[in-house]
Amino acid sequence: DTAVSQTPKYLVTQMGNDKSIKCEQNLGHDTMYWYKQDSKKFLKIMFSYNNKELIINETVPNRFSPKSPDKAHLNLHINSLELGDSAVYFCASSQATLAGVQETQYFGPGTRLLVL
């Protein structure tokens, strides 16, 4: 009955590899997000999708490509991994209220990526 789940939980890989992180939410939300949290706990949004359409795309290297096959899934593919990509990546989801406000975001447990 997990609300927002991510796989894998831990990912250790070599520089230059390509990897994917998967995210699924069973809350029926219409908006999903990817965040990156660095070693100093600073949290920064990377992407946001609403009903499978990209609505927020921060200045993220184009080695990062999100894909939303349906409203319940938002995957993150990373090409040519670099040392600086090491971080914790969080998926989140939210739902607009009747007033149209996207309020609470529900976060997944995070994927800890270490690039060697």
Add this chain to the structure above:
Amino acid sequence: AQSVTQLDSQVPVFEEAPVELRCNYSSSVSVYLFWYVQYPNQGLQLLLKYLSGSTLVESINGFEAEFNKSQTSFHLRKPSVHISDTAEYFCAVKRTSYDKVIFGPGTSLSVIP
């Protein structure tokens, strides 16, 4: 552009003592304000939020925050902390419905037995 400042990166406090975690924001328009908590090795969870109405908002576990428009602040307080409150606390702000959420740098609260 919006920004969020949390002046205290680390706050150690003894168990059962009161605590205040400070948050200031800058925005030229009205905003929605949030406090999220991140327990060790977990994702963030919403603690409380201010959207409109009463400027004092409360959470179910004893935290409260007050929106002060003139001082552009949204400080988080608890009159008596527990060991289980040890976590990272993030203040956040957003302008409109589909605008991105801007998170502050976080405050690490450590409750000492």
